[in-house]
Amino acid sequence: MGKPTPENVANVARRLGRSLAQDEARLLSEYLIALLKWNKAMNLVAHNDWRRVMSDLITDSWHLADYLESLPLPEAPNCFDLGAGAGLPGIPLRVFWNAGEYRMVEIRKKRVAFMRYALSRLKLAQTDVLGCRVEDVPQELFPADLILSRAFRPWPEVLAFAAPHLTQNGVCIILANEKAPTSMTEAPGWKLLSSTSYSVGDKTRYFWGFTPESISR
DSSP, X not given: OOSOOHHHHHHHHHHTTOOOOHHHHHHHHHHHHHHHHHHXXXXXXXXXXXXXXXIIIIHHHHHHHHHHHXXXXXXXXXXEEESOTTTTTXXXXXXXXXXXXXXXXXXXXXXXXXXXXXXXXXXXXXXEEEOSOGGGSOGGGOOEEEEEEESSSOHHHHHHHHGGGEEEEEEEEEEESSOOXXXXXXXXXXXXXXXEEEEETTEEEEEEEEEESSOOO
């Protein structure tokens, strides 16, 4: 299939069950070109084949976009993506879902540099990178309406961090490879708002959406 041109990206997405708008295909093409270029010098992702990146990683982003549309979020939510890595799912997510302010938090300098480079190419609105520990995010940027995390820390620790940083009706989303917990004993004061599953090849992945129940602030 050759290079990740917009046309080739659209064709692969179609085979994966997603019809892309012309601008979506163009932006994903730009992101994939940047990712493959930087991946030669640093280990950003496991795959050097952009089609594998599409099928294994970027599919998470468009499924996440659909899931976010189902949640009771404000029209312009204040969002944080903790441990953003190479911008997955965050940067492709903003191609499909661009509501509100979206900040990707990452401490590793090379990944921060890559994400800033990619964003300079894509010019995604209201999307930024914070190169720091999550504990060092300026407090004036909170509270958040949405906090999400993928393999950043164990989910009870993510919720513990989110507790004082979310609005009372805010949502914390965990991207997981297993079903949502049936008990909240590890995270008192929270309730499971919703959970959904989707298929990536022969694997099943999940989004868990939590919201504060009665958290002391």
